[in-house]
Amino acid sequence: MAVTRYVPVSEEVWSDLSALKGPGQTYDDLLASMIEQEKKRRFVEEMDRIEGEGEFVEMGFGGRGCG
Secondary structure (H helix, E strand, O other): OOOOOOOOOOHHHHHHHHHHOOOOOOHHHHHHHHHHHHHHHHHHHHHHHHHHHOOOOOOOOOOOOOO
C-alpha cells in the first residue's frame, strides 16, 4: 500500500525535476529511477576507490578448465 509523503522543494528544484519527468512517468517512477542510478554510481565509485587503494594478489586455481 502506497503511503503519501510530502517533500518540500524549491521552485527551481521542482522545475528541474519536472523537466526530467518523461511523458506518462510518475514522480514516484522518476525518483525511483534516480535513486537506482545513484546507488549504481556510488557502487562503481567505491569499487574504483578500492581498486585504486588496494593491493591485490593473483590467485591461481588448479584443475580442469581453470586458469
